Amino acid sequence: MIRVTIWNEFIEERLFDDVQKVYPDGIHKCLEAFLSLNKDMQVRCVTLDDPEQGLSDEILGQTDVLLWWGHHDHDAVTEENAERVKRYVLNGMGFIPLHSAHYCKPIKKLLGTSMCLRWKHGEREKLICVNPSHPIADGITEPIVLEQEEMYGEYFDIPKPDEIVFLGWFSNEEVFRSGCTFLRGWGKIFYFQPGHEEYPIYYHPQIQRIITNAVRWAAPVNRRTSDYDNEEA
Numbered sequence: 001m002i003r004v005t006i007w008n009e010f011i012e013e014r015l016f017d018d019v020q021k022v023y024p025d026g027i028h029k030c031l032e033a034f035l036s037l038n039k040d041m042q043v044r045c046v047t048l049d050d051p052e053q054g055l056s057d058e059i060l061g062q063t064d065v066l067l068w069w070g071h072h073d074h075d076a077v078t079e080e081n082a083e084r085v086k087r088y089v090l091n092g093m094g095f096i097p098l099h100s101a102h103y104c105k106p107i108k109k110l111l112g113t114s115m116c117l118r119w120k121h122g123e124r125e126k127l128i129c130v131n132p133s134h135p136i137a138d139g140i141t142e143p144i145v146l147e148q149e150e151m152y153g154e155y156f157d158i159p160k161p162d163e164i165v166f167l168g169w170f171s172n173e174e175v176f177r178s179g180c181t182f183l184r185g186w187g188k189i190f191y192f193q194p195g196h197e198e199y200p201i202y203y204h205p206q207i208q209r210i211i212t213n214a215v216r217w218a219a220p221v222n223r224r225t226s227d228y229d230n231e232e233a
């Protein structure tokens with residue numbers, strides 16, 4: 001059983017009508033709805049408003065894969081909690097930052113670069129698989145067309161990814177490394193660009209398929225049970 005925790009900041013769905021129309025119960029509930037259909041996954045949601053911001057040792061200690069959606073208030077996540085997420089990833093927990101979570105504290109700590117990019121609302125995206133034998137691409141044989149998505153463009157200031165699985169090509173002629181993997185410590189990370197809050201991206205069956213594949217891929221094979229230190233041989 002893969003224990004999945006979906007962390008959502010859950011601010012814009014409550015602040016803005018156009019976001020609430022798309023995700024009336026919050027983005028996390030949409031992600032939970034399709035992930036929990038999988039018999040090999042046990043899914044729960046936490047939000048910024050939860051005790052310890054939903055990032056306590058108790059929660060993370062029972063999480064195999066953490067999905068993260070945030071945008072409005074990245075800075076509200078405490079340093080202590082961001083460091084805790086980083087530590088769990090280094091010890092083997094899978095981590096899937098979605099869309100604007102490119103700028104969340106834990107991924108910046110884990111990857112070490114600015115994570116800056118270029119953006120523009122309302123472009124059409126063609127999401128193209130450039131790594132068809134990768135487990136995250138399982139079942140994704142044709143390009144996925146998103147009629148409206150927020151364009152993210154290069155240069156995307158990430159360290160060199162271990163693998164690029166998807167490229168985004170946008171109607172304003174920009175391109176983006178939209179699906180990238182990184183190994184950090186014992187943990188597997190998949191950054192996935194689609195998912196702007198004003199468009200119904202997470203209802204798209206193929207987008208759901210990619211995220212589902214990513215959860216299975218990111219699930220730990222082995223976990224380190226204590227923080228790393230030198231050991232006498």
Ligand code: ZN
Pocket residue numbers: 099100150195196197
């Ligand atoms: Zn966005």
